[in-house]
Amino acid sequence: MNTRIRILAAAALAAGLALGATGCALDGGKAAQPFMDAPKGSIDKLPMDVVVMSDGFSNLGAKCDGPNRVYVIFHGNDKYGSVAVVPNDPRCTAR
Structure with missing residues (x-):
């Protein structure tokens, strides 16, 4: 009976790890x-x-x-940043 419990515990652990790995792989980030x-x-x-x-x-x-002049500020490959706009910037009207 002890061997049977170990086999069931190992199967449950393997199933839990597989579900956890699948969840992480599906998220993947932006x-x-x-x-x-x-x-x-x-x-x-x-x-x-x-x-x-x-x-x-x-x-x-x-x-x-x-x-308009658009500024984008970012930090490496992180998931945050910001945007600023300067309306009617003289550098943009020369085009």
């Missing part, structure tokens, strides 16, 4: 879900000005979107 965004209109792939901070991780990028 990087693993590239096409789960809202529908897209036009895409601007023109280069942006990038400012790399001395730590190499906290950076910002800026580019014009029509007459």
Whole structure:
């Protein structure tokens, strides 16, 4: 009977580990879900000005979107960042 309990316990542990591993693999984070965004209109792939901070991780990028200058601040590959907009920036009207 002792062997039977060990076999059942090992099977239960294996099933629990398999379910746990499957749950982690399905989550995968935002990087693993590239096409789960809202529908897209036009895409601007023109280069942006990038400012790399001395730590190499906290950076910002800026580019014009029509007459507005858009700044995106990000930290490495982390899941947070921020956006700031300067409306009617003179650098954007020269295009």
